[in-house]
Amino acid sequence: MSQENLENRYHRQMILKSFGKTGQAKLAQAKVLVIGAGGLGCPALQYLVAAGVGTIGIVDNDVVSLTNLHRQILFSESDLSKPKATTAAAKLTALNSEVKLNVYNEKITTANALEIISNYDVVLDCTDNFESRYLINDACALLDKPLVYAAVLKYEGQTAVFNFKNKEEVERINYRDLFPNPVDAAHSVSCNEAGVLGVLPGIMGVLQTTETLKIITGIGEVLSNKLLVYNALNSSFNTFNLTKNSDSQKAMPQNNEEFKNYDYELYCNSLLSFEITTETLTEMIDKKLTIIDVRNPDEQPEAVDLSTFKMPLLELENLFESQVTSSQVVFICQTGKRSLKAVELLKNNYSGHTFYSLKGGVLAWNEFKNKTNEHSQKEKSIY
């Protein structure tokens, strides 16, 4: 395309103060990866391509189905049963033939993620499941790539930018800080069960592209360390500050080798995701929380400085329903095994509650309390 045509095409954004020719040149140089060409991915891709991002990767292993058409706006009736990534690329080339499109008709997995993602500057997570979100998050953290996340359900959507290097060197937040434990299949609902208003992923996908354009060009303030929640029913946009979660990084693979061997399916469905550490329990205590000791009544030691309800594991199912109203419930036992059993017993039947199991049980808790009490005694004697 001639220089004149190029300037014409992007004229309306190039005349923007602080965007200019430099912003457009940065977009042309940029490489962006969109994982998932569904409800979020379609609108995100359309605007990335229209804006003139130089290279765009599209990853999706699915084919177009009829239930996709109310929101996956790159696809038409004639595309049914065709692969999404290839079909999307054909439509996008017609929109802007200058953009280089790399098509990956495959699922992003631990086997291909590091290799694919390493070729790009920014990643958009437009998938719809926890396994993929943890996997993409961890790969981006290992490769030091900014990740633009979004999720939608029913009438509500959320978006955030993770792993973004802030000028002020603020601690970098990632998906594991927002969701330290995966919600297991029994507690989570997806759009194909609960539904989604077709326009909603459109709005959230376009917000993902907006953040991406800001990251690349350096304009404005990127939505990092924050979560933006949009509710279509009451037309509200709310932003929440995100903070580092002390437990969040512990379950994360620490290097490429660990990542390649990480079983995300098992992680997202296993009981281990319900475990919290003594430090996390301390942070949670002020919040409305019920702590249930599932040991037998005569078992010692008592948990130091912890007010608990006693419900032995064998009686738990009978007692729980009539006695527990708070939504957050932590089970404890001697070493942390029976408390996991308690989670397993109740998690599928009480969807209004969030269950946790204290790792290491009362023994770990008392050791932790004794150490922190000793430490504060020492501090007092210094002053």
Ligand SMILES: Nc1ncnc2c1ncn2[C@@H]1O[C@H](COP(=O)(O)OP(=O)(O)OP(=O)(O)O)[C@@H](O)[C@H]1O
């Ligand atoms: N690990 C992954 N790698 C690549 N693409 C993925 C991965 N996980 C999910 N996706 C893709 O992300 C897209 C998400 O789209 P969306 O949320 O609109 O749901 P859908 O799966 O297309 O439709 P539905 O849930 O109604 O059947 C899908 O096209 C899906 O194939």
